[in-house]
Amino acid sequence: MTLVSSERLYNGRVINLDRDTVRFPDGSTGELEMVRHPGASAVVPFLDEPRGADPRIHLIRQFRHAANGPIWEIPAGRLDPGETPATCAQRELEEEIGLTADVLARLITIYTTPGFTDEKIHVFLAHELRKGVHRREPDEFMEVHTRRWSEVMGMVRTGEIQDGKTLAALLYIQCFRR
Amino acid sequence: MTLVSSERLYNGRVINLDRDTVRFPDGSTGELEMVRHPGASAVVPFLDEPRGADPRIHLIRQFRHAANGPIWEIPAGRLDPGETPATCAQRELEEEIGLTADVLARLITIYTTPGFTDEKIHVFLAHELRKGVHRREPDEFMEVHTRRWSEVMGMVRTGEIQDGKTLAALLYIQCFRR
Numbered sequence: 001m002t003l004v005s006s007e008r009l010y011n012g013r014v015i016n017l018d019r020d021t022v023r024f025p026d027g028s029t030g031e032l033e034m035v036r037h038p039g040a041s042a043v044v045p046f047l048d049e050p051r052g053a054d055p056r057i058h059l060i061r062q063f064r065h066a067a068n069g070p071i072w073e074i075p076a077g078r079l080d081p082g083e084t085p086a087t088c089a090q091r092e093l094e095e096e097i098g099l100t101a102d103v104l105a106r107l108i109t110i111y112t113t114p115g116f117t118d119e120k121i122h123v124f125l126a127h128e129l130r131k132g133v134h135r136r137e138p139d140e141f142m143e144v145h146t147r148r149w150s151e152v153m154g155m156v157r158t159g160e161i162q163d164g165k166t167l168a169a170l171l172y173i174q175c176f177r178r
Numbered sequence: 179m180t181l182v183s184s185e186r187l188y189n190g191r192v193i194n195l196d197r198d199t200v201r202f203p204d205g206s207t208g209e210l211e212m213v214r215h216p217g218a219s220a221v222v223p224f225l226d227e228p229r230g231a232d233p234r235i236h237l238i239r240q241f242r243h244a245a246n247g248p249i250w251e252i253p254a255g256r257l258d259p260g261e262t263p264a265t266c267a268q269r270e271l272e273e274e275i276g277l278t279a280d281v282l283a284r285l286i287t288i289y290t291t292p293g294f295t296d297e298k299i300h301v302f303l304a305h306e307l308r309k310g311v312h313r314r315e316p317d318e319f320m321e322v323h324t325r326r327w328s329e330v331m332g333m334v335r336t337g338e339i340q341d342g343k344t345l346a347a348l349l350y351i352q353c354f355r356r
Contacts, residue, residue: 001241001242001243001246001247001319003243009188009195010187010195012211013209013211014211014293014294015211015213015294017187017188020243022243024241025241025319026319031191032243033190033191033192033193034243034244035193035213035294035295063179063202063203064179064289064293065181065198065200065210065212066289066292066293066294066295066296067289067292067296068179069179071289071292073292108337108340108345109337109340110340110342110345111242111244111245111249111340111341111342112290112291112342113290113291113297113299113342113343114245114251114341115192115242115244116192116193116213116215116244117244117295118244118245119291120340121291121342141179141202141203141204153353156350156353156354157354159286159287162286162287162288162289162298163288163289163292164288164289164290164299164343164346165291165342167286167288167346167349168342168345168346168349171345171346171349171352171353172345172349174349175331175334175335175349175352175353176335
């Protein structure tokens with residue numbers, strides 16, 4: 001699939017919207033709407049040793065207009081221009097939870113919904129946390145909660161946790177890092 | 179968070195884009211860009227008993243303009259107007275893989291990326307598959323591949339599978355349905 005032309009329909013604060021004309025593998029062409037996003041990092045912060053008996057993690061309960069209410073998430077945010085995913089993960093961890101991590105391990109990279117956006121989220125596991133400085137953005141309304149891993153897995157199993165990056169991150173750790 | 183007003187910026191083929199003015203929990207107001215999406219269903223189709231020794235599933239390798247190439251996914255697609263998630267899952271399974279399922283179990287519902295879209299994907303597990311009719315849409319370029327569960331888990335672990343809904347669905351099954 002190759003790009004023939006691209007028309008910018010909207011320049012936004014968080015996203016941009018393009019209408020791209022592409023050539024498909026069979027030689028035909030078509031139009032696709034594509035939400036351009038700078039990418040993001042997300043991080044699962046462990047208060048205790050991640051492979052410990054029943055460690056605790058920090059979760060965020062955040063008001064999301066898209067969900068008409070609060071949902072459970074891990075700390076995450078957009079990459080600043082030129083910022084590496086690891087630096088972004090540390091920055092968001094400090095802004096949203098008020099902590100920095102001495103150990104940051106990259107887990108996976110996720111296309112959130114590749115049918116209409118190029119957004120990729122880089123997912124990290126963090127531990128050996130130290131006190132940093134809360135610097136929450138003015139339009140973010142969230143509470144920090146601390147939960148045992150066993151309780152978090154119950155929230156995943158029952159469907160209480162619905163955020164895509166959060167589900168993928170927590171389940172990846174349960175399968176491959178425990 | 180309550181909606182004060184909404185301005186439609188773009189009416190698209192797959193998505194619409196709104197600029198919403200919302201009142202935040204502290205009483206202040208702000209603008210949020212919101213990609214409106216009708217929602218979707220996705221399905222993990224098992225050729226063998228899902229709890230069997232090393233069952234096989236069908237995966238799709240699909241060209242995605244957003245990813246600049248092909249990526250691994252499970253069959254999925256948008257809800258038609260008035261369609262239930264289960265009917266959509268069966269329809270997409272038949273359109274993309276050419277099979278229908280006698281057993282369809284709902285697993286989880288995922289907000290793909292709630293920072294800028296209301297898209298929700300309803301994830302199902304399917305088994306007892308029977309031959310149906312391929313009816314692929316003209317702008318979908320995909321191949322169907324059959325893989326052992328152990329091999330699929332290897333593709334998740336190493337990062338070869340990057341699609342959010344696919345990661346969440348496969349890892350959920352590995353944790354809670356095996």
